[in-house]
Amino acid sequence: MTGEAGTYDVIVVGGGVNGTGIAMDAAGRGLKVLLCEMNDLASATSSRSSKLIHGGLRYLEHYEFRLVRQALAEREALLANAPHIMWPLRFRLPHQPHLRPAWMIRAGLFLYDHLAKRERLPGSRSVTFTSDDPLKPGITRGFEYSDGWVDDARLVVLTARKAEDLGATILTRTRCVRAERGSDTWQVTLQDTCTGDSRVVHTRALVNAAGPWVSSLFGSTMDQQPPRMIRMVKGSHIVVPRLNRDSEAYILQNEDERIVFVIPYEDHFSLVGTTDVDYEGNPAEATISDEETDYLMAIVNHYFRHQLTPEDVVWSYSGVRPLMDDEEGSAQKASRDYSFEVDAPDGKTPLLSVFGGKLTTFRKLSEAATDRLCQFFPSAGGHWTRTAVLPGGDFDDHPQLQAALQKRYPWLPELLVSRLVRCYGTDSYRLLGASESLDDLGQHFLGTLYQREVQYLVRHEWAVTAEDILWRRTKQGLYATRRDVETLDRWLQSQQELTGLRHATPG
Ligand SMILES: Cc1cc2nc3c(=O)[nH]c(=O)nc-3n(C[C@H](O)[C@H](O)[C@H](O)COP(=O)(O)OP(=O)(O)OC[C@H]3O[C@@H](n4cnc5c(N)ncnc54)[C@H](O)[C@@H]3O)c2cc1C
Known part of the structure; x- marks a missing residue:
């Protein structure tokens, strides 16, 4: 949006629900965004939750009315924006x-x-x-x-996809190893965790959305004390x-x-x-x-x-x-609310850090975080995510979409159709394309997982390993034997060697 080529407006460290949420919101407001995730998207907390879109009935006992009200209000917005992965x-x-x-x-x-x-x-x-x-x-x-229920890992991946559709650069397997504040920009060193190669990029604002690493990132990349602990x-x-x-x-x-x-x-x-x-x-x-x-x-x-x-x-x-460290006695009583720390000593080159949060409130958190960032980008756009449909979520009714898919692809096993609807919604058509028979889906790996879906996940959803595919893009891991996993990993490796299909790192 602003300035010379190669300099980002915002670099987000962390590809969990909060990092991808902020990347999506900021990209949609016209900012030039890069997100780096050191492992796979949602590989940490954001794929390991109870997967509930909830106000949190029990937080009422701790008088957390603000948090419960905000989370309850979010439930219906989220359910409307991503009906394939939430219900x-x-x-x-x-x-x-x-x-x-x-x-x-x-x-x-x-x-x-x-x-x-x-x-x-x-x-x-x-x-x-x-x-x-x-x-x-x-x-x-x-x-x-x-x-409400949500497939947490897919929520993250689809949010990243939406961010990418809006122009954000999403780099997985890319660790932020150094961040130095200059007079106008941050100089950020990113390391490809597969090859070990490093590159330096510049940004006007840095977001620390490293989840459980939010406090340690200050010491490991900036030689700074964190403003607060989690x-x-x-x-x-x-x-x-x-x-x-x-x-x-x-x-x-x-x-x-x-x-x-x-x-x-x-x-x-x-x-x-x-x-x-x-x-x-x-x-x-x-x-x-x-x-x-x-x-x-x-x-x-x-x-x-x-x-x-x-x-x-x-x-x-x-x-x-x-969690925010509010020094409450027991772990279950520690607040599930969130807060930000914005550090901008020179009135520019801000660092915004996210502490706490819930899946349920990620959109609100991202909106509030982007509002804070936009104080430094006066020409950025306003709120837009409340009605923003995630990729594949442009439908209302699961049974209807399932019936339409079954009609278009009558040879598809019912279990596979219902899983595709729950994972990809209307993007199932894109995934299946012109396939005319089960054979057209290619190699059968296990359960309801075929080559065509694996290729789609590699091309469009940053999947690299069998674990990405079996546990985060799908839950087919529940049906996989060790041999299935090895076969899939070998196949993925052979494809990467053959075609260099791994999501490209920008030069
Ligand atoms: C057991 C459990 C149950 C839960 N249940 C619910 C629930 O039912 N409903 C709900 O609303 N919430 C729930 N939550 C809370 C919710 O899961 C979290 O609030 C949310 O996932 C946190 O997301 P995040 O993006 O902040 O962190 P994360 O998902 O952990 O993302 C941070 C990312 O930063 C990356 N990273 C760290 N350092 C670097 C670096 N140097 N360079 C690049 N990347 C880096 C990490 O690899 C990680 O992927 C639950 C949490 C837990 C643990």
């Missing part, structure tokens, strides 16, 4: 009188229903459980309310064979005042989480402990007829929440 989810809350009294839950749900405008989602109500429910026979009463809190999930009978999720209260979700997951599974454990290691290396697995299984086993054992755990993952 409404109904939660059932079994009532245990000795934990929270019914009046308290009713009051909380009343607030939850009314704190923000709600058009798409039905309100809460009392429910009676019967033998059709998977709960133990003694559990007969409870409540129901609405929130509190790293690990949360883990287990995936088990389907416990939910239908499309409803469960929210289970525990004796320690925590809650645990049991969410229908990927056709055949349930996702159970999460925990809250203070964490000090490398955020990229967080894994579930035996205690966390036992904790999650014990809560499920308290409520559900089916009794889980460690053998039921098909997959687990852990993420590190980069």
Whole structure:
């Protein structure tokens, strides 16, 4: 937008939901943007969440009304902008009188229903459980309310795609190793983590959206003390064979005042989480402990007829929440709100750092962050993201799109059609192109994954490794054997050698 070629207006460090959100918003306002991510998009916290678009019922107990109101208001905007990767989810809350009294839950749900405008989602109500429910026979009463579900990793990738469509440069496998403030610009050194090659780029504003690395980035790249610290809190999930009978999720209260979700997951599974454990290691290396697995299984086993054992755990993952360090006692009580630090000592060359946040509030956070940046770019545009549809999200109704795709490609297996709609929405047409039979989809790797989709992910979604494809662009990893993974990785490598298909690094 401004100035000489080669100098960016904004460089964003971090390809999680907040970094890509800011890159998209800023690019849409006409700024020249580059985003660097040291690994794959969403490879850290943003693919390891509970995947809920929610106000956070339990935050009401901590009087976080501002956060809950803002998050509730965001739910419907997000659901409208990306209906392929997000959808409404109904939660059932079994009532245990000795934990929270019914009046308290009713009051909380009343607030939850009314704190923000709600058009798409039905309100809460009392429910009676019967033998059709998977709960133990003694559990007969409870409540129901609405929130939303999101494929967190795909949210990040599609936000990055939208940013790229608007002119942003997205560099994955590119680490910011040095950032030095000059009189007019930042000089930023980027290193390709595959080849080790470095290059220097210049920018008028720098954004630190490094999530759990936000504080350490100050020391590692700028030789500076961070203006504030974050509190790293690990949360883990287990995936088990389907416990939910239908499309409803469960929210289970525990004796320690925590809650645990049991969410229908990927056709055949349930996702159970999460925990809250203070964490000090490398955020990229967080894994579930035996205690966390036992904790999650014990809560499920308290409520559900089916009794889980460690053998039921098909997959687990852990993420590190980069929370604002408000020195609250327990990890679960630390605020999930966000804040910014803007450092611009010379009245220009600003550094904006993001602390905290939630998936649910990423659009609002990105808008507010870009507003702060735009103080330094007076000719930049105004707010635009509230109704911005993400790639593939230009439709209203899943069954309708599924039927239309099935009509156009009658030979497609039903499971594959429904997965394509949930991953790519209307971009499924682009992915399938002129294919006329299953053979046209090329090599079958595993589950419902064929060569044509893999090629699409490499070309259009920055996928490089089997892990990118099996765990972040899709969840086909749930069905993959070790041999499947090796075969896919070998195929990807051979293609990269053959065609240099890796997303190009700009010269
Ligand atoms: C267990 C758990 C459950 C959660 N559940 C929910 C939920 O249900 N709903 C909800 O709304 N929120 C939820 N959250 C919160 C939400 O996931 C996070 O707030 C959000 O993902 C943080 O995104 P981020 O972009 O700030 O960080 P990240 O996703 O961690 O992104 C930061 C990125 O910066 C990159 N990076 C770091 N240093 C460098 C460098 N030097 N150069 C280049 N790149 C760098 C990292 O590789 C990383 O990808 C949950 C979080 C956890 C951990």
